[in-house]
Amino acid sequence: MREAPMQAIADLETLLARMQPVLNPGRYAFVALPSGCMLDPALVVASIREPEGLSVICTEHVARDMDLPIAFIASWITLAVHSDLAAVGLTAAFSSALARAGVSCNVVAGVHHDHLFVPVEQTLQAMEVLHGL
Numbered sequence: 107m108r109e110a111p112m113q114a115i116a117d118l119e120t121l122l123a124r125m126q127p128v129l130n131p132g133r134y135a136f137v138a139l140p141s142g143c144m145l146d147p148a149l150v151v152a153s154i155r156e157p158e159g160l161s162v163i164c165t166e167h168v169a170r171d172m173d174l175p176i177a178f179i180a181s182w183i184t185l186a187v188h189s190d191l192a193a194v195g196l197t198a199a200f201s202s203a204l205a206r207a208g209v210s211c212n213v214v215a216g217v218h219h220d221h222l223f224v225p226v227e228q229t230l231q232a233m234e235v236l237h238g239l
Contacts (some may be wrong), residue, residue: 112218113192121196126186127236133226135169136178136212139164145172151182152214153219163214163223180212180223183232188218196220200236207235 115121137198139145139160151163169176189196197213197220204224209232212223224232 107145111205112188114193114218116186116193116198117189118193118195119185121193122199123191124187125196125200125236125239127233128186129224129233130182130183130184132182133149133166133207134180134182134223135176136165136180136223137164137169137174137175137176137196139174143172173224178212178223179226181229181232183222183224183229183236185220185222185236189215189220191217193213200239203235204232207231224226 113125114177118237121179134151135153138158139162141159145162145164145168149164149168151165153162155162166176166179167172199218200222201211201213209228211232214221222232222236
Protein backbone atom coordinates (compact mmCIF):
# COMPACT_ATOMS: atom_id res chain seq x y z
CA MET A 107 0.00 0.00 0.00
CA ARG A 108 1.33 3.45 -0.92
CA GLU A 109 1.87 6.08 1.73
CA ALA A 110 -0.34 9.15 1.53
CA PRO A 111 1.55 12.05 -0.06
CA MET A 112 2.88 14.64 2.34
CA GLN A 113 0.60 17.69 2.56
CA ALA A 114 2.02 20.72 0.78
CA ILE A 115 2.57 23.75 3.03
CA ALA A 116 1.28 27.16 1.94
CA ASP A 117 1.78 29.23 5.12
CA LEU A 118 4.93 31.35 4.77
CA GLU A 119 5.91 31.28 8.46
CA THR A 120 5.61 27.50 8.54
CA LEU A 121 7.57 27.16 5.31
CA LEU A 122 10.42 29.29 6.63
CA ALA A 123 10.45 27.50 9.99
CA ARG A 124 10.60 24.05 8.37
CA MET A 125 12.79 24.90 5.38
CA GLN A 126 16.06 23.00 5.35
CA PRO A 127 18.48 23.93 2.55
CA VAL A 128 20.28 20.85 1.23
CA LEU A 129 23.34 21.21 -0.98
CA ASN A 130 23.34 18.66 -3.78
CA PRO A 131 26.80 17.37 -4.73
CA GLY A 132 28.41 18.50 -7.95
CA ARG A 133 28.40 21.48 -10.26
CA TYR A 134 25.59 22.22 -12.70
CA ALA A 135 25.61 23.90 -16.09
CA PHE A 136 22.90 26.01 -17.69
CA VAL A 137 23.06 25.46 -21.45
CA ALA A 138 21.03 26.32 -24.53
CA LEU A 139 21.02 23.17 -26.63
CA PRO A 140 22.21 23.83 -30.17
CA SER A 141 19.68 23.10 -32.91
CA GLY A 142 19.51 19.37 -33.61
CA CYS A 143 21.41 18.44 -30.44
CA MET A 144 19.88 15.55 -28.51
CA LEU A 145 20.44 15.06 -24.79
CA ASP A 146 19.33 11.92 -22.96
CA PRO A 147 16.45 13.03 -20.69
CA ALA A 148 18.03 11.04 -17.85
CA LEU A 149 20.92 13.54 -17.91
CA VAL A 150 18.67 16.60 -17.60
CA VAL A 151 18.09 18.11 -14.14
CA ALA A 152 15.57 20.65 -15.48
CA SER A 153 14.55 22.17 -18.77
CA ILE A 154 12.35 24.81 -20.32
CA ARG A 155 11.43 25.51 -23.91
CA GLU A 156 12.04 29.12 -24.88
CA PRO A 157 11.46 30.83 -28.24
CA GLU A 158 15.22 30.58 -28.84
CA GLY A 159 15.31 26.83 -28.15
CA LEU A 160 15.57 24.34 -25.30
CA SER A 161 17.43 25.49 -22.19
CA VAL A 162 18.61 22.71 -19.89
CA ILE A 163 20.38 22.26 -16.60
CA CYS A 164 22.72 19.27 -16.47
CA THR A 165 25.91 18.42 -14.66
CA GLU A 166 28.95 20.41 -15.69
CA HIS A 167 30.62 17.10 -16.55
CA VAL A 168 27.90 16.21 -19.09
CA ALA A 169 27.99 19.70 -20.62
CA ARG A 170 31.76 19.61 -21.04
CA ASP A 171 31.80 16.02 -22.35
CA MET A 172 29.23 17.00 -25.00
CA ASP A 173 31.00 20.32 -25.73
CA LEU A 174 27.79 22.24 -25.01
CA PRO A 175 27.87 26.04 -24.75
CA ILE A 176 27.80 26.72 -20.99
CA ALA A 177 26.06 29.96 -19.97
CA PHE A 178 26.37 29.56 -16.19
CA ILE A 179 27.95 27.13 -13.69
CA ALA A 180 26.06 26.76 -10.41
CA SER A 181 25.65 24.86 -7.21
CA TRP A 182 22.24 23.26 -6.65
CA ILE A 183 20.46 23.80 -3.33
CA THR A 184 17.15 22.07 -2.62
CA LEU A 185 14.81 23.55 -0.03
CA ALA A 186 13.70 20.45 1.84
CA VAL A 187 10.18 21.50 2.71
CA HIS A 188 7.10 20.46 0.73
CA SER A 189 6.05 23.90 -0.50
CA ASP A 190 2.65 24.41 -2.07
CA LEU A 191 3.02 25.66 -5.63
CA ALA A 192 0.45 28.35 -4.79
CA ALA A 193 2.26 29.49 -1.62
CA VAL A 194 2.81 33.24 -1.51
CA GLY A 195 6.06 34.83 -0.38
CA LEU A 196 8.56 31.96 -0.13
CA THR A 197 10.48 32.87 -3.28
CA ALA A 198 10.44 36.54 -2.29
CA ALA A 199 11.74 35.70 1.21
CA PHE A 200 14.75 33.66 0.16
CA SER A 201 15.55 35.66 -2.98
CA SER A 202 15.45 38.95 -1.03
CA ALA A 203 17.73 37.54 1.67
CA LEU A 204 20.17 36.26 -0.96
CA ALA A 205 20.02 39.57 -2.85
CA ARG A 206 20.87 41.51 0.33
CA ALA A 207 23.95 39.27 0.64
CA GLY A 208 24.86 39.87 -3.01
CA VAL A 209 24.13 36.29 -4.12
CA SER A 210 22.32 35.73 -7.42
CA CYS A 211 19.80 32.92 -7.51
CA ASN A 212 18.03 31.05 -10.29
CA VAL A 213 14.95 29.19 -9.05
CA VAL A 214 13.25 26.07 -10.40
CA ALA A 215 10.03 24.96 -8.71
CA GLY A 216 9.27 21.27 -8.61
CA VAL A 217 6.01 19.74 -7.44
CA HIS A 218 7.48 19.04 -3.99
CA HIS A 219 10.41 21.43 -3.52
CA ASP A 220 12.04 24.63 -4.68
CA HIS A 221 15.51 24.31 -6.19
CA LEU A 222 18.00 27.16 -6.16
CA PHE A 223 21.00 27.45 -8.44
CA VAL A 224 23.63 29.86 -7.12
CA PRO A 225 27.11 30.80 -8.34
CA VAL A 226 29.56 28.09 -7.27
CA GLU A 227 31.88 30.60 -5.63
CA GLN A 228 29.02 31.84 -3.41
CA THR A 229 27.69 28.44 -2.32
CA LEU A 230 28.74 28.64 1.32
CA GLN A 231 27.48 32.20 1.63
CA ALA A 232 24.12 31.16 0.14
CA MET A 233 23.83 28.23 2.54
CA GLU A 234 24.54 30.52 5.51
CA VAL A 235 21.89 33.01 4.37
CA LEU A 236 19.30 30.27 3.85
CA HIS A 237 20.02 28.68 7.24
CA GLY A 238 19.54 32.15 8.74
CA LEU A 239 15.95 32.29 7.51
